[in-house]
Amino acid sequence: MSETPTELELQPSVQPSSQPELELGLQPPSQSDLQPKPRWRNLQRLLLVLLGFSSCAAMLGLIYYLHHRLHPEDQPAAVSPCVSAACRSASARISSSTDPFAQPCEYFTSSCGLDRRAELSGGRMRGQGIPGHPQNLKDRSERRGRDGEDRRQTEDRTLDRKTLLLQHLREVLETKDGSSGLAVEKTRRFYSSCLDTRAIESAGxxxxxxxxxxxxxxxxxxxxxxxxxxxxxxxxxxxxxxxxxxxxxxxxxxxxxxxxxxxxxxxxxxxxxxxxxxxxxxxxxxxxxxxxxxxxxxxxxxxxxxxxxxxxxxxxxxxxxxxxxxxxxxxxxxxxxxxxxxxxxxxxxxxxxxxxxxxxxxxxxxxxxxxxxxxxxxxxxxxxxxxxxxxxxxxxxxxxxxxxxxxxxxxxxxxxxxxxxxxxMDSRFSGTAKNFSLALGDTEGEVPRWRRCVLETERGFDSVLTHLLRERTEHRQAKEMIQHVFSSFKSKLNQLQWTDQKVLQLLMKKVRSLTPRLWTSEESSEAELDLLFSEVTVGSDSFFSNYIQLLSLWQKRRNKLLTENREAADILSVTPSLLGDELLFPLGMFVPPLFHHTYPRAMNYGATGFLIAKDILHLLLNDISSHSGSVSAAADCLWNLYLSATEAASRRASLSAAQQQELWLQFSALQVSLQAYQQSLQQRPGDSSLSGRAHTHLFLTAFSQVNCDVDPYREFMPLGPSFFITVVCSRTNQCPSTPRCSIKPQQNPPHTC
Missing domain, CATH: 1.10.1380.10 (Neutral endopeptidase , domain2)
Incomplete structure (x- = not known):
């Protein structure tokens, strides 16, 4: 044992008494004391010391085990990397994007304005949508980007939820997988004929x-x-x-x-x-x-x-x-x-x-x-x-x-x-329409061909696309996230200071009566879809004749609405909606790159969880600022911190009530989604990592990539939500490190933030 020589050296060796000691009146040792001590006594002391150390180590290990057994959220994160195909794509995006914990203040204090979106989107602008589409008459889309993978990656970075859903449906339509049904084949053939502009031009x-x-x-x-x-x-x-x-x-x-x-x-x-x-x-x-x-x-x-x-x-x-x-x-x-x-x-x-x-x-x-x-x-x-x-x-x-x-x-x-x-019809007709739009002062760009074709395909083959999307969505994880976020949302309501308790009671009664659920239509098998589309003829060389078939399908879809009372799920929806006592979350909210069942949960909750929380707050708290003092207090606190970080105290502008509510709402959405993720970890400890980032680091990275999502309330947001990362990290010890742009100690936000 390596410790034995050390312990032995601590024992004094026996030496004859010296003369000075005698002169100091010290008693000489007895004869028995002068005899050499047996070696087994030294070994006995050594064993006692080792036993003591072993007992202490065992006790500390037991305490550690019991503590982490009772408090699983304090366990060190399981950091096994996610290696699925979806994770590899997500890892490439994250690796090429900025790490919020390594950025200067300019990253956090830049707004989600047009200049930032132009930078993120490679200069693309938003353009005119498909004329006459029943689901989206005034839909706007981005300019046609470069062909190939570079364009697709550029579009991904904007994180416009509607665009991401359409891109996912595009991938579904262009991927040949195990689906061998005739209805699926007809759907893909229609989409392919729409993309075949050479044949369309030739037909004239x-x-x-x-x-x-x-x-x-x-x-x-x-x-x-x-x-x-x-x-x-x-x-x-x-x-x-x-x-x-x-x-x-x-x-x-x-x-x-x-x-x-x-x-x-x-x-x-x-x-x-x-x-x-x-x-x-x-x-x-x-x-x-x-x-x-x-x-x-x-x-x-x-x-x-x-x-x-x-x-x-x-x-x-x-x-x-x-x-x-x-x-x-x-x-x-x-x-x-x-x-x-x-x-x-x-x-x-x-x-x-x-x-x-x-x-x-x-x-x-x-x-x-x-x-x-x-x-x-x-x-x-x-x-x-x-x-x-x-x-x-x-x-x-x-x-x-x-x-x-x-x-x-x-x-x-x-x-x-x-x-x-x-x-x-061929481009001469669409070109004439475009020239007329330009004459009217419409300078918006045209819709990418793939997007037009996805929207046209959805008009007639929505039930087939719903079937394909449902097959690619992991329902259990989506439902689990919905429940955790909604539970965290209710906890947030209880933390607010209300000026009118009657308003709180009415709101809580409404919230408690709601049943959040994943919004899916009645499931159809491939055989049922094949029967439904058995009379539809889709050729591979004539988009015009296929389009006539589409209009017939659209008419049948309208008839179905008249005869059925149940609400069919809208495959193009990307936000929740209220239907009676149900809070419905469409499948379109749970698509890559915002959500995938193989992603680390931190990534799913940081992106989709935040958007779910924000949507719930917008849907159920239409005007909360007039009923809770917590809104204005928290918003003012966040705004003052933002002005201090940007050294803009000299130009302090007061926020409107709408701006205060939106600022509070988005910060609350981040808090709600983070708490929901922690609830998920309590139920299922451990999570995988991505690009070397795990848990809160990955959660906040995903949030930083999605927080400039386009929504109707964006104009009321006075700052870029990335700034919330610095506030969260200044108040908790959950962040992996302090962001470079950290809030100084004297600026630590009070409890109102």
């Missing part, structure tokens, strides 16, 4: 002209068999989802929703007119924008030229089209005006809706074929004055005998059909 205008001939021809081309107006209108509504004179959709009556009813009705609204209009507040009427008439005229002439109209007659047809469009524009009115006039959700039967020009029963039966509709069925109108005036205008144009040969109403419907089918 011929598919559309052939379609017009099937509808009875067109006076513009010189061959028109004078088809019946209501017959043509019914065909366009039934076969091509085109509504030239009014809009049709399915929805609920808000008055009944408040009473718990889920019944849906046919809703009839004014159309999306092709001619640009504006509202005249003095005359209380809409009118065509005179400054846009010249470019509008030029675009209409261009369309007719592309469709082979003779130059000698095209001006006549364009003139009557603009004239008819202008008359319809005068009858339309903006939503705010109709709301003030009580013109929304006016209920009447189809019999009461009958007008001289429109055969409403015939048209509605065509639009919702094969559903059975009768004259006593109820519909909801959103602008009855427009519907009546529109009918009178059509009747007047039908009676203009001098124009009967040019078929102005038929031309109006054909040009609206062209607008519906334009996404399936």
């Amino acid at each position: 205008e011929e598919p559309f002209l052939s379609l017009i001939q099937k509808l009875g021809g067109w006076a513009v081309s010189g061959q028109w068999n004078r088809t019946d107006f209501n017959s043509t209108l019914s065909s366009m509504m039934r076969d091509f989802a085109t509504f030239p004179f009014f809009n049709l959709y399915v929805g609920k009556d808000p008055a009944e929703v408040s009473r718990g009813s889920s019944r849906r009705y046919i809703q009839i609204d004014q159309p999306d007119l092709l001619i640009p209009i504006k509202w005249n507040s003095r005359t209380q009427k809409s009118e065509a924008k005179t400054e846009t008439l010249r470019p509008f005229l030029a675009s209409c002439q261009r369309y007719l030229a592309l469709l082979g109209a003779p130059p000698s007659t095209s001006m006549i047809h364009v003139g009557v089209f603009i004239s008819l469009s202008s008359e319809l524009a005068v009858a339309a009115s903006p939503l705010q005006h109709r709301l003030q006039e009580g013109q929304l959700h006016q209920r009447m039967t189809i019999r009461e809706l009958q007008a001289p020009a429109i055969d409403w029963l015939r048209c509605l039966q065509a639009a919702f074929h094969p559903l059975s509709l009768g004259e006593e069925d109820l519909v909801l109108l959103h602008n009855l004055p427009y519907i009546l005036q529109m009918s009178r205008i059509i009747k007047k144009w039908q009676n203009k005998h001098e124009l009967s040969g040019s078929g102005p109403l038929h031309t109006y419907m054909v040009l609206n059909l062209l607008h519906t089918l334009m996404p399936a």
Whole structure:
């Protein structure tokens, strides 16, 4: 034993007494003391010392074991690295991004403004969405980036949740996996034909002209068999989802929703007119924008030229089209005006809706074929004055005998059909539309082709995409995160100081009545999907004919909404919603790179957990600042710390109530998600690591990458949420190290932060 010589050296050796000791009057040792001590006594002492050390070590080990058994959150993190394919991709992104614990103050104090987003997105701007998409009429998207992987990685860095969901669906559509069902194959074939721009360019205008001939021809081309107006209108509504004179959709009556009813009705609204209009507040009427008439005229002439109209007659047809469009524009009115006039959700039967020009029963039966509709069925109108005036205008144009040969109403419907089918036509048509938008002052960039194709695919094959997305989402972990975050959210509410206890009681009653759950539609097997899409024919070489199939699927989707009372999950949704007593979280919130079942939980909670918490706070605490003093106190504390860190005390600006609430809300969301992650660790101790980062380090890294996510409340956020990392690390000992931009001791936030 190595300790033995040391212990022996501590024993004094026996030496004869010296003379000086005698002189000092010390007693000499006895004879027995002068005898050498037995060696076994030295060994005995050594064994006693070793036994003592062993007992202490055993006691310390027992204390350590019991402490960590009772307090699992204090255990050292399990730092085994995640090596899945998803983790390797995530690790590459993290390794190429900034580490918040190694950045100067500028990193934390920069805002989520346009300059920062331009830097993160490689200078991309946001552009115009797919026209006419039922789920996203005014969707905005980014400019077309560079082709290839560099572009995809650049898009990933923006962390716009809608874009990330579409990118994930793109990957699903472009990946050949084990799904061998016919419905899945048709879905991917449709998407692939949409991407095949070479075939689309080669087809040119011929598919559309052939379609017009099937509808009875067109006076513009010189061959028109004078088809019946209501017959043509019914065909366009039934076969091509085109509504030239009014809009049709399915929805609920808000008055009944408040009473718990889920019944849906046919809703009839004014159309999306092709001619640009504006509202005249003095005359209380809409009118065509005179400054846009010249470019509008030029675009209409261009369309007719592309469709082979003779130059000698095209001006006549364009003139009557603009004239008819202008008359319809005068009858339309903006939503705010109709709301003030009580013109929304006016209920009447189809019999009461009958007008001289429109055969409403015939048209509605065509639009919702094969559903059975009768004259006593109820519909909801959103602008009855427009519907009546529109009918009178059509009747007047039908009676203009001098124009009967040019078929102005038929031309109006054909040009609206062209607008519906334009996404399936060659670039000459989309280029004309783009030039008109530029003439109107719209400088937004065009939508990337892949994004357009994903959105178009979703319109008809949403149930197939839902099936594919559900297969790739780990439900157990998503549900666990939802429960932990919601539990942490309720704890946060109890910590607030409320000015009115009645408000608190009502809010807590509402929160306790809610059931948070993952929002999924009724699961369909591949065999059921194959049967559902058995009559759909999708070719690989003609996107135009595939697009006609898509419009038919869209019509069936609308019919399904009318006959089913249950709320189908929206695959394109990326935020939670309230439905009765349920708080629903769509699958679109749980996609890479924000969430993956193989990621370390720290990464999932730092990104998706934070977004869930922020969404819940926005959804349930619409206006909390007026009911809790904690909001303004915490916001002022955070704002003062921010001003101190940026050395901007000389330009202290007071925050508005909306800014205070948003600042408090986002900081609270970070606290809620961090607490939820700690709850997860208590239930299942240990977590994997990524890029050498684990636990809180990885959690805050994921948060720093997602905190500039685009949401409707972004304009109220006065600072970049990354600054919260310095506040969290100054108050707890959970951070792996102190950020370079740390809050000085004298700046430590009070309890209000």
